[in-house]
Amino acid sequence: MNLDDVPVPDTSAARAAREVATAYCSPALANHCLRSYIWAASYGMERGIAFDAELLYVSAMLHDIGLAKEFDSHTVAFEEAGGHVAWVFGAGAGWPVERRTRAAEIIVRHMWDSVDPDADPEGHLLEIATGLDISGRNPDKWPADFRAEVVRQIPRLTLGEEFVACFESQARRKPTSAAAAAIDSGIADRIAKNVLDSA
Template sequence: MRLNDLRPPDTATVRTALDLAARYLTPALAAHSIRSWYWAAGFAEVLGLRPDRELLAVAALLHDMGLAEEFDAVRVPYESSGGHVAAVLGAGAGWSRDLQQRLVEVVERHNWPEVDPTFDVEGHLLEIATGLDISGARPGVLPREYLQEVLGAYPRGALAADFGDRVAEQADRKPTSHAARLLAGGLRDKLAANPLESL
């Protein structure tokens, strides 16, 4: 398993999602979003899952857009606002309303405690991919060489502080949100102890 074998689909929609992530997210969050794609693609290979790769790529690249200042929503959780940013991109790309809704669902579900792959394969893959990158969940599933290659290309940088601070701010304003659940569940400690930090 190599990075070059699992690059995101080379479509106009995915290229636009990459551009939007680079434009609106901090460098640490943009790199996290790209790594989330690579972890999700890697998990799909290892687990024998067959997602819609373009849908998964756009969702992975834009899943944290709700943490960008320009898209910070007052009343809804950041994963919901991020999902709707992705849906707007899908609409502009000519995706059907059903596919636009799937983007919303996948992005929202990445913050669920667990997503059954038989219920939503793309949501499951994004949930476990972000779980690895943020909390260090399932660190032994993907080959160590692959983890190192992806981290070499897209370093973690200031992710622990950047993501931790942004989620804490969301949790403070939205105490019933998944952000508040993540923070109460020891998010900062998990970020600091993530085994990816030492690879």
């Protein structure tokens, strides 16, 4: 597999989601969102996991929008805030309520320890993908040459430092959040050792 084999949906909603991520996220975080889709879609394709490409793409592009200062809620975890943004985004895109709700669920679930692929294939794929891109989890599930190609074409920039700072801020202000649990479990060290940074 190579990067050209991964289909990127070309719909008005997909293009708008990319525009939102680019406008509100740093370049490093926006690239992380795009890579997360690439990892997720390629993983699903290689394993025969059927998924809705537009829904996965929009969810991937918006999954960390709750870390942007404009959408950083002081009352809910960043993934829940991001889910609400996705619901509103879906309304603006003309999506039915069920599809908006699915996007919100996928974004919330990307912070779960695992997501059942039979119950939520897009949520499963995004959880697997973000685990690789942030903390280098299970890199051997993607070929080394494919990982290197993706990182070369969609560079990581200062993602590690930015992400640790974001999660430390979330943990201080929201001590019961999944971000706080990740900090307590040593995510900063895992990010620092991510194999993608030596790809």
